[in-house]
Amino acid sequence: MLINVPETVVADALRGMAAAHPELTVDVERGIVARRDAPVAGKVALVSGGGSGHEPLHGGFVGPGMLSAACPGAIFTSPVPDQMVRAAAAVDSGAGVLFVVKNYTGDVLNFEMAAELAEDEGIQVAKVLVDDDVAVTDSLYTAGRRGTGGTLFVEKIAGAAAEAGAPLQRVEAIARRVNSRCRSFGVALSACTTPAKGSPTFELPAGELELGVGIHGEPGRERRGMMTSREIADYAVDAVVEDLRPSGPVLALINGMGGTPLLELYGFNAEVQRVLTERGIPVARTLVGNYVTSLDMAGCSVTLCEVDEELLRLWDAPVRTPALRWGR
Amino acid sequence: MLINVPETVVADALRGMAAAHPELTVDVERGIVARRDAPVAGKVALVSGGGSGHEPLHGGFVGPGMLSAACPGAIFTSPVPDQMVRAAAAVDSGAGVLFVVKNYTGDVLNFEMAAELAEDEGIQVAKVLVDDDVAVTDSLYTAGRRGTGGTLFVEKIAGAAAEAGAPLQRVEAIARRVNSRCRSFGVALSACTTPAKGSPTFELPAGELELGVGIHGEPGRERRGMMTSREIADYAVDAVVEDLRPSGPVLALINGMGGTPLLELYGFNAEVQRVLTERGIPVARTLVGNYVTSLDMAGCSVTLCEVDEELLRLWDAPVRTPALRWGR
Numbered sequence: 123m124l125i126n127v128p129e130t131v132v133a134d135a136l137r138g139m140a141a142a143h144p145e146l147t148v149d150v151e152r153g154i155v156a157r158r159d160a161p162v163a164g165k166v167a168l169v170s171g172g173g174s175g176h177e178p179l180h181g182g183f184v185g186p187g188m189l190s191a192a193c194p195g196a197i198f199t200s201p202v203p204d205q206m207v208r209a210a211a212a213v214d215s216g217a218g219v220l221f222v223v224k225n226y227t228g229d230v231l232n233f234e235m236a237a238e239l240a241e242d243e244g245i246q247v248a249k250v251l252v253d254d255d256v257a258v259t260d261s262l263y264t265a266g267r268r269g270t271g272g273t274l275f276v277e278k279i280a281g282a283a284a285e286a287g288a289p290l291q292r293v294e295a296i297a298r299r300v301n302s303r304c305r306s307f308g309v310a311l312s313a314c315t316t317p318a319k320g321s322p323t324f325e326l327p328a329g330e331l332e333l334g335v336g337i338h339g340e341p342g343r344e345r346r347g348m349m350t351s352r353e354i355a356d357y358a359v360d361a362v363v364e365d366l367r368p369s370g371p372v373l374a375l376i377n378g379m380g381g382t383p384l385l386e387l388y389g390f391n392a393e394v395q396r397v398l399t400e401r402g403i404p405v406a407r408t409l410v411g412n413y414v415t416s417l418d419m420a421g422c423s424v425t426l427c428e429v430d431e432e433l434l435r436l437w438d439a440p441v442r443t444p445a446l447r448w449g450r
Numbered sequence: 451m452l453i454n455v456p457e458t459v460v461a462d463a464l465r466g467m468a469a470a471h472p473e474l475t476v477d478v479e480r481g482i483v484a485r486r487d488a489p490v491a492g493k494v495a496l497v498s499g500g501g502s503g504h505e506p507l508h509g510g511f512v513g514p515g516m517l518s519a520a521c522p523g524a525i526f527t528s529p530v531p532d533q534m535v536r537a538a539a540a541v542d543s544g545a546g547v548l549f550v551v552k553n554y555t556g557d558v559l560n561f562e563m564a565a566e567l568a569e570d571e572g573i574q575v576a577k578v579l580v581d582d583d584v585a586v587t588d589s590l591y592t593a594g595r596r597g598t599g600g601t602l603f604v605e606k607i608a609g610a611a612a613e614a615g616a617p618l619q620r621v622e623a624i625a626r627r628v629n630s631r632c633r634s635f636g637v638a639l640s641a642c643t644t645p646a647k648g649s650p651t652f653e654l655p656a657g658e659l660e661l662g663v664g665i666h667g668e669p670g671r672e673r674r675g676m677m678t679s680r681e682i683a684d685y686a687v688d689a690v691v692e693d694l695r696p697s698g699p700v701l702a703l704i705n706g707m708g709g710t711p712l713l714e715l716y717g718f719n720a721e722v723q724r725v726l727t728e729r730g731i732p733v734a735r736t737l738v739g740n741y742v743t744s745l746d747m748a749g750c751s752v753t754l755c756e757v758d759e760e761l762l763r764l765w766d767a768p769v770r771t772p773a774l775r776w777g778r
Contacts, residue, residue: 124639124714124750126678131717134679138719142704142736177712311452350454351462376470381709383745384505385525386452389459391466408470412740417711418748422452447775 128317132174132194139181143444146184147212153201154209155181156191161215166284166293167191169209170222170277172229173198175316175417176337179273182445188281189222189443197316197417198338200228206236210245218246218290220297222277224269225253248290250297252276254304254425256365257334257342268336271375271414271425272304275437278446282439296436300427305366307358308342308423310335312381314416333357337379337416351386355393358424363401368428371406373437374398375425380415382422387411390422406434413445456645460502460522467509471772474512475540481529482537483509484519489543494612494621495519497537498550498605500557501526503644503745504665507601510773516609517550517771525644525745526666528556534564538573546574546618548625550605552597553581576618578625580604582632582753584693585662585670596664599703599742599753600632603765606774610767624764628755633694635686636670636751638663640709642744661685665707665744679714683721686752691729696756699734701765702726703753708743710750715739718750734762741773 125131133150140148147156161167170180171193180192190213195201210219219240223233230251237247254272261268280297288296310332313322324339326332331349334342349357366372376391378384391410398405406429414423429437440449453459461478468476475484489495498508499521508520518541523529538547547568551561558579565575582600589596608625616624638660641650652667654660659677662670677685704719706712719738726733734757742751757765768777
C-alpha cells in the first residue's frame with residue numbers, strides 16, 4: 123500500500139486533497155471538507171459523510187451543485203456526531219441543512235445524534251436515508267438495505283435543487299424521491315485490503331466472485347465461479363430491474379469498486395446497455411468510472427435511477443466538484 | 451477480470467464508450483474515437499493513440515480543448531498506420547494534424563508511416579514525440595526515454611493552443627516545449643494482469659516495489675522492500691527534479707497506475723507537495739487521479755511540467771473530455 127502508517131491514512135489524504143483543491147476548505151483535524159464559498163446566502167446546504175475508503179465519495183462530490191460539505195470517518199467507520207455538527211454549522215446559511223446518510227447502523231445513529239445537536243444550535247436539519255442496494259436486507263452493518271451507488275444520484279440531484287434555491291422541505295422531498303427510484307447491485311472480483319489489516323478483509327479465492335457484495339466487502343447473495351462480463355451484466359441488471367420496475371428512462375451508473383481498470387468498466391457498460399435495450403428500458407444518461415469504491419477491490423456495481431423531466435434537468439444542471447464536473 | 455474473452459476487450463470497451471459518450475464518435479471496427487463535431491473549421495487537429503490498457507489515456511482525452519481523435523491499439527500494442535491515417539482524415543479541417551506519439555518503438559514507426567501516408571493524401575502532418583520518463587533510457591520497448599504522464603500535459607496544452615486557433619507550426623512548437631519541460635517517474639507496488647495472459651505480467655513479490663517502472667511494467671532502476679509514501683515521494687520527486695531542474699512554477703500530476711485507491715493517491719500527494727516545498731519549487735496546479743494507467747497495476751507516478759505564463763494559461767483553458775473537464 124502507498125501509505126505512511128495506517129493511523130494517518132485519512133489525515134494524509136485530507137492534506138493531499140487540500141493541496142490539490144484550493145476551491146475547497148479542508149479541516150484536516152476535524153475531518154471536514156467544505157466548499158470554500160460556504161455558507162452560500164439563501165441556499166440550503168447538503169452535508170454527507172461516511173467511512174473513508176470509498177473515494178471519491180463523499181469529499182470528491184463537494185462543490186457547487188452537489189455537496190456543501192463532507193465528513194470522512196476512519197476507514198469503513200462512521201464519522202462522529204461532533205464532526206457532522208461542525209460541518210453543518212460551517213455551511214448553514216440559515217436556510218437549513220440536509221444530511222445525506224447511507225444506511226449503515228453507525229452512520230444512521232451518528233447522523234441522528236448530530237441532527238439533534240445541530241437543532242439545539244438553531245440549525246434547521248432534514249435527513250434522507252439512502253438504501254438503494256437490492257442485494258440483501260439486514261447485512262453485516264445494516265438493518266434494511268445498504269446505501270451504495272444511489273448516493274451519487276441523491277447528492278447530485280438534491281444538490282442541484284439546493285443550488286437552484288429550493289427550500290429545505292423541497293430539497294428533502296427531491297432527495298427522497300431520487301432514493302426511492304434508485305436501485306443498485308454490486309459484484310466483487312476480489313476482496314479489498316484495509317491499511318490497518320494490510321491483507322484482504324475477506325476470503326475470495328481467485329476465479330470466484332461475490333454476487334451482491336457490499337461496499338465494505340459484506341457478503342452478497344451468492345458466490346460463484348468466474349462469470350463473463352456478459353453474464354454479470356445479465357445478473358446485476360436483472361436484480362436491479364426486477365426491484366425497480368422502471369416505466370420511464372433511467373440514469374445508469376456503471377461504477378468501479380476501485381481495482382478494476384476503466385477499460386473493463388467500459389466493456390461492462392456495453393453489456394449493461396445491451397441488457398437494458400433487451401428489457402426495453404431507455405437510458406437517458408450513462409456515467410462510467412470509479413465513484414463509490416471499496417479501496418482496491420476489483421469489481422463493479424450497476425445503479426439505475428428512474429427519472430422524470432425534473433430529475434433529468436437537475437441531473438444535467440452544472441456541477442463543479444473534484445470528481446463530477448460539467449456545465450458552466 | 452471483468453471481460454468476455456480477451457480477443458474482444460478493446461472492441462467491447464469502445465462499444466461501452468460510445469454508449470456513455472454521445473458527444474464522441476466511436477468507430478469500433480476501425481478503432482477510432484473522435485470529437486463528434488470534427489473536423490472543426492480552421493483549427494489544427496490533434497491525434498494520438500497507443501496500446502490500450504492505459505485508460506483514460508488516450509480516448510478519455512478526446513474533446514474540445516484536447517485531442518481531436520485517439521487510436522487505441524490492442525492491449526499494450528501500437529495501433530496500426532491505417533488507423534492513424536483514417537483518424538487524421540476524419541478530423542483534419544485542412545489546417546493540419548499534429549500526431550502526439552509516446553516514445554515506444556512500435557508507436558514511433560507506425561506514426562511515422564502514418565504521417566507519410568497522410569501526407570500522400572494531402573494532409574499536412576506534424577509530429578511530437580513524448581519522452582518524459584527519467585527512470586531509464588533504452589527500455590524494453592524503447593530507444594531513449596519512455597513517454598508516460600507527460601503525455602497528458604502535451605495533449606492538454608497543445609490541444610488548448612489548437613482550440614485557440616494557433617497554426618500547425620505553432621501548435622507543434624508548443625507541444626515540443628511542453629515535452630521538453632516534463633519529467634516523470636513511476637513506481638509499481640504490484641504487477642499488472644493483461645486479459646490475454648490472465649496472470650501478472652511480471653514477478654513482483656508482495657512487500658517489494660519497482661522504482662522507475664514503465665507503464666507496461668517494464669523494469670525500472672531498482673527493486674526494493676516496501677517503502678512509505680513519504681520515502682517514495684522523496685525518491686520519485688528527487689529523480690524528476692534532478693533532471694528537470696525547474697526555475698519556475700510547475701504543474702504536478704500525481705497519477706495512479708490503476709489499482710491504487712484514490713485515498714492513497716491523495717495521501718501521496720501530500721508527501722509530494724512536502725518535498726516540492728522543501729526544494730523551493732512552487733506548484734501552480736495539481737492533478738490527482740488515475741490518468742495514465744497500466745490496467746490493474748498498483749502504484750503511482752509523479753510528473754512535473756515547468757510552466758511559463760503562456761503554458762499555464764493554456765493549461766487553465768476550458769477542456770471538455772470524458773476524463774478532464776473544466777472551464778466553460
